[in-house]
Amino acid sequence: MTFTDDSAVRPSELAIVELPAGGVELAAYIAGKLCHDFISPAGAVMSGLDLLEDPTAQDMRDDAMGLIRQSARKMVAHVHFARVAFGAATTSEQFTSAELCNLVKGLAEGGRSTLDWRIPDQAVFTKAQARILVNLAWMTLGALPTGGSAVVTTREENGWIHLIGSAEGARARLKPEAMTGLKGERLVEGLAGQWIQPYWLWLAVSEAGGRLDVAAEEGRVGLIAALPT
Template sequence: MNSSIDLAALLCSRLCHDMLSPVGALNNGLELLADERDPEMRQRCLDLLEQSARTSASKLKFFRLAYGAAGGFGEMVPAEEPREVLQSLTANDERVTLEWAVGEQSLVKPAVKVLLNLASIGLDALVRGGTLAVGAERSGGTTEIAIRAAGPRIAFDAKVGEALAGELDPAELSGKTAPAHMIRELATSLGGGVQFAQSEGALVLGAVLPDPDGMIG
């Protein structure tokens, strides 16, 4: 089997899994709206449809930047793009606070991909809410990324950690661990790397990424 094809298939599986809930909610909302006659209940259905549509759009924007080629941008992506994606993903969860500490006006595409995937891992770890702090700095042709997820309970899948560390057998990859494997491979292909450390109340994830060949630092 072609490893690149296998990885693409696993990422597609992850995308479909994550989209199932908001798209299913859209379908349910439409079915309820078709049968409902009470004005108050119809408004609730419309609110459900609006929220589900926003969630679906937010997730698709995330997938475009985190998994895809981010078409429409050059080598550099405005930092506003990943910030807006993360804001939209956390907007509906009052238990999660996003702290954005990226001073750069733009980031190279690989850095955006790694930043969003590490942030997603951090969000998944905040099972009881908390704070997701996102930072990035570019200097001398290298981007340093730091993500800190802090909360009352941190749930971090050991297999995701193995994938980030390059210790997971590719044959054991799943839709959950494929993004971590992807960014590990991306970072090492550029001559950089990813790291993580977990304590009782926090998960810290980081990456150092040299610019792709041909770019001016």
């Protein structure tokens, strides 16, 4: 898989005021994505509670409790992930690799793809690096709609850290909206929900003074965020 200059995004060359989405518009897109992510597990919890309260469905009580537990875990996983990926997270300014791996694995639980996290548990990342890494890792997994392997690793050289995601699977791909976002371009057609996280990743790399490279070929997708250390 080759990363070419055509796929390279050098956002640090752009002033923030020139970015295609920001301020209230950007906040609205992110809020919409979070609501979309939260509504499914929250709705499943409510469905489980409804079953518990239904006198005609008492034989399904164990199933209802299982649904509630599973959905509650998924909801908590989304919240923990979103605090780092989209929010200010905690007062902590640094995160270990193990912490970030658990955030991504919490969302991936039960999915079709496997996550191969090849970053030493003790490796430490700044808040900005952590935000970029978890978004990049989750997008790498998202490039495998029918299953496959997502490998996440890092490399440091010449004062730069490279955060690398590689997806390999039978139908590995990035949707057109995702490619638009990864280039830092405004969405003109397609689904905003498929665009906002890739665009947010591009913007996070931009504000860190880095560059984002994307490569895609049949069955393989690669993402590299290069950041100054």
